[in-house]
Amino acid sequence: MSVHPRTQTLTRRHSPLADTFFQLKVLNGEAVADAKVPPFAETIRHAGFEGGILRPTRIEIFQVNVGKLCNQTCAHCHVDAGPDRKRENMSKETFELCLDILRRYDIPTVDITGGAPEMNPHFRWFVEQCRQLGKHVMDRCNLTIIVSHERYRDLPHFFAQHGVEVVSSLPHYSARRTDSQRGDGVFEASIEALRLLNDVGYGQPDSNLKINLVYNPTGTFLPGNQEALEREFKAQLQRKYGIVFNRLYAITNMPISRFLDYLLESGQYETYMQTLLDAFNPAAVAGVMCRNTISVSWDGYLYDCDFNQMLDLKVSAPGKHLQDFDLEALEQRAIVLNQHCYGCTAGAGSSCGGQVAV
Ligand code: SF4
Ligand code: SF4
Numbered sequence: 001m002s003v004h005p006r007t008q009t010l011t012r013r014h015s016p017l018a019d020t021f022f023q024l025k026v027l028n029g030e031a032v033a034d035a036k037v038p039p040f041a042e043t044i045r046h047a048g049f050e051g052g053i054l055r056p057t058r059i060e061i062f063q064v065n066v067g068k069l070c071n072q073t074c075a076h077c078h079v080d081a082g083p084d085r086k087r088e089n090m091s092k093e094t095f096e097l098c099l100d101i102l103r104r105y106d107i108p109t110v111d112i113t114g115g116a117p118e119m120n121p122h123f124r125w126f127v128e129q130c131r132q133l134g135k136h137v138m139d140r141c142n143l144t145i146i147v148s149h150e151r152y153r154d155l156p157h158f159f160a161q162h163g164v165e166v167v168s169s170l171p172h173y174s175a176r177r178t179d180s181q182r183g184d185g186v187f188e189a190s191i192e193a194l195r196l197l198n199d200v201g202y203g204q205p206d207s208n209l210k211i212n213l214v215y216n217p218t219g220t221f222l223p224g225n226q227e228a229l230e231r232e233f234k235a236q237l238q239r240k241y242g243i244v245f246n247r248l249y250a251i252t253n254m255p256i257s258r259f260l261d262y263l264l265e266s267g268q269y270e271t272y273m274q275t276l277l278d279a280f281n282p283a284a285v286a287g288v289m290c291r292n293t294i295s296v297s298w299d300g301y302l303y304d305c306d307f308n309q310m311l312d313l314k315v316s317a318p319g320k321h322l323q324d325f326d327l328e329a330l331e332q333r334a335i336v337l338n339q340h341c342y343g344c345t346a347g348a349g350s351s352c353g354g355q356v357a358v
Helices: 016-027 040-046 092-104 123-132 144-148 155-161 175-182 186-199 226-241 257-265 269-278 306-310 327-332 339-344
Strands: 061-065 109-113 136-140 165-169 211-215 248-250 293-296
Touching: 016 257, 040 339, 061 092, 061 306, 092 123, 109 123, 123 136, 144 155, 144 186, 155 186, 165 186, 175 186, 186 211, 186 226, 211 226, 226 248, 257 269, 269 339, 293 306
Parallel strands: 061 109, 061 293, 109 136, 136 165, 165 211, 211 248
Antiparallel strands: none
16 A cells, blocks of 8 residues: 555544544545545446435434444444543533424434443433434444443343334454454453343344344455345354344445554555445445435534544535524435445445345
């Protein structure tokens, strides 16, 4: 890999601004001299999307990223989350703005993510308010938070009481592969948390309580067939640990944040981007999650997806903050695209709900 001298001295995490500035330079081919991936918009134009523009269908998912505070520091984390990110945490006032929008508009699903969203002091109150509004609530729970401290141990009961759908990362059914990506001891703690969730009914065949697992590759390769992986995970987790779950979502590692660091440091950035480009699947474009999702940051700004949020690429609609939320304008906007979008359209495609095409 060759890096332009003028950007060699830039390192990520100087500040949020330098961070996104550097990542966008890399993605746009300005920092890595021999990266030759055509613009994503150009590729989808050739695939039949007029003008290389992607527009939403209808906003059905209101995804709230409540902050970057997390009990873990996973190697692939696209949020760059960790125990030190205490400042970036959604305030009650911003949650109130979210609820105001959810009251006004028929957006059926609230998808809560972080960080470890349960560490936000207003998390439980927000879940209760969303349920009172009749919304379907999903929580992206890293599992280990449940067993990290006594105060979180009743989360499975709380989730069950409010009918929350739980979505949790588990990179592999082997301790070694999970711990290599998420940290020592994470696998064991995840299994303990899954048992607690199973005990209150999550994943059980006769239960409405859903626990879905998220698999992402532990290296620079694309996920395998989602159905085959689900069968394999179900068989292994049941046999070895007596764990049951509903669906497995296979997602692609996005070339941003910590995974981008890894690609650059290991000299695999161009190869990985070429892998994504070679696997570009026009059929996956129509199903990418930004078409039916709006993503909200801890400080109330609006984005097309959680990845654009991490790159500070705000929506192209005039209202870019919860205070100026205009559903009609948002549903007519052009989605902000960049080179990381190849991660959503490689192979069977990738989204917060797993594959998007067959
Ligand atoms: S648990 Fe999730 S949010 Fe926390 S560091 Fe890991 S990937 Fe990031
Ligand atoms: S990265 Fe975001 S904006 Fe790009 S295709 Fe994926 S979901 Fe859409």
